[in-house]
Amino acid sequence: MEALILAGGSGTRFWPLSRRTHPKQLLALEGETSPLQDTVHRLAPLIEPSAVWVCTTELLADRVRGALPEVAPERILAEPTGRNTAPAIGWAAHAIRAIRGDAVLAVLPADHRVERPEVLRRALERAGELAAEGRVVALGVEPRWPETGYGYLELGAEVSLGARGVKRFTEKPEAEEARRFVDSGGYLWNAGMFVFSVDVYLRQLGRFAPEIARGLEAIAAAPAGTAELYAELPSISVDYAVMEKLDDLLSVPVDCGWSDLGSWKALAEVMPTDGAGNACRGDVLAIDAADNLLFSDQGLVAALGVSGLVVVRTADAVLVAPKERAQEVRRLVEELVERRRDELL
Amino acid sequence: MEALILAGGSGTRFWPLSRRTHPKQLLALEGETSPLQDTVHRLAPLIEPSAVWVCTTELLADRVRGALPEVAPERILAEPTGRNTAPAIGWAAHAIRAIRGDAVLAVLPADHRVERPEVLRRALERAGELAAEGRVVALGVEPRWPETGYGYLELGAEVSLGARGVKRFTEKPEAEEARRFVDSGGYLWNAGMFVFSVDVYLRQLGRFAPEIARGLEAIAAAPAGTAELYAELPSISVDYAVMEKLDDLLSVPVDCGWSDLGSWKALAEVMPTDGAGNACRGDVLAIDAADNLLFSDQGLVAALGVSGLVVVRTADAVLVAPKERAQEVRRLVEELVERRRDELL
8 A cells, every 4th residue: 555645735723833835734732753654654664754755836846745755756746736635646546546546545644633543554454444445435533512614424334344334425504504513423424534545536536527637648658748738736635536426435543643733723632731720832931831842942931810812922923812712713714815924925 | 301211230130032231221112212212202303312311330331331322431430240229320320420510310220111201301390400509309200009028208388389398208008108208198108209419319318328428438539449438338219228218309200101011910001902902022823812912023923812911022932921920020030040041141
């Protein structure tokens, strides 16, 4: 089994720490290593770095290669520009098939967190066996709250040891629907981790997203025109383009302590806290302060008498917001775009 | 009339902007000029810079001279160390008498704010006339809330045009007493601005604070021993050492829009605000944020969805606290002293 790690994201939800050239997957948010590095490391011994592919963008390629010296540079594929995951996986699948032929591929986001890697590896192994039989498998996580930003897998019968059929895949439901999904107990979160063979993915892409499939074939036939042709591909996620449409999707549940680290709040929840519930990183001084995320990349963060806040300091900016509104940080980023504050983006 | 500006303060209430070497009186908190510079400028034409004396500490003397090129360097007196206002005024009074002989002296703090300088000048002029007759005059301000950090002047009868007798001077009353003072309508805040002649002050010091008076005379007799002798003087304010004890203190009320700028909150109250009540200075971005003080000395302060906070960013630190607890910033400073973080003090 080979792994394809998707590392092209340019998320803004960790601003001011994350920037266009330093998105979340490249940031050492917790310790000394980045989510991208952690993603590679946790796959071994099931999938060694010599079997890892990374798909990123040209803007990030050098930094990704620098972060992953154990992955051969030619295995780090740089899209000319980000077109979301359905084209990215397809483009990488073509590249892998050209070098390796058909192969079972575990597709993994580069910016998620996993507490129990050995549980993940066992699930990937089982999913790999099913993918070798031609199936498409989505790893599923027990939902912990009615999140509207995730996809939900409605579970059917167990069709094989450790694998359930998926009756329906619903990406980003409304709040009420999400609540119903969680209450029913019959749904899993889509964790963005899929296992299938290269040939099967490209066949499904041809079936459900023919415009992308044709574009990628044109690129494979005339690589010199890649930049131009790639930019014309529809920008769409693999969830919407393929997974939602499959009628024979399987799910392997995985209880691996997963988090997509989707916001500063999500990071705070997985960090160790002091006696007052403050999650602190870097040079921090807190007095009479409780339940805050206090994060310094440079300089001192001094908090007095505040609670439930996110305070993040970098060399050139500081963010102050309630933890519960951490998702809205993108509004600040949008305003900075509007004001042409490129140096802060 | 000469002015003596007391500029030796080392306050911590504007941390992280104020530091040992850059206390409040030297900071451009509002515009391009510092409270010290504003204090000198608002005295003219009543008291020109050529009639201004400044008492500061050796640590700050060079910066004070740099900030006040219009004041002759020899008029900027540098205490070897800060011993509070009673010794400082006495020491300066000796120096002034040695050069100028007896003179009427308006003593003014270097770090207060005055909205209507012409009103202040009129009051100082009247107080100067009374001081020339041998009286000690404290300028008084209508109290706006039951502040426990100020001194209160209990007013007696009008003894002269624009001047009332002071029945009692109470420095830093308890909360209940302060409330009673404000409700009664018969009290003024002591604004720390006094007018008296050099000889009268030294005589009263000899009467009520003989240890200080003797020490200052020893210094005048043997200037070479200043550093050693000065360090041995009791550290006490002019309010406690002299003003509280006088039975013939006068007060000239002055409605000059006075603020002692005693905290970040006090600064926020005198700053212009945006439509949502945010007082902003420097590079600030606020979304859905109301009633905050957002102050950047370096870098961007980005606030989302917060209210009633003080956020102050400098090159090496950021402070986040509720406005209502701005006075407690000293607790952070004390902790930094404890942790020997000299670079932040």
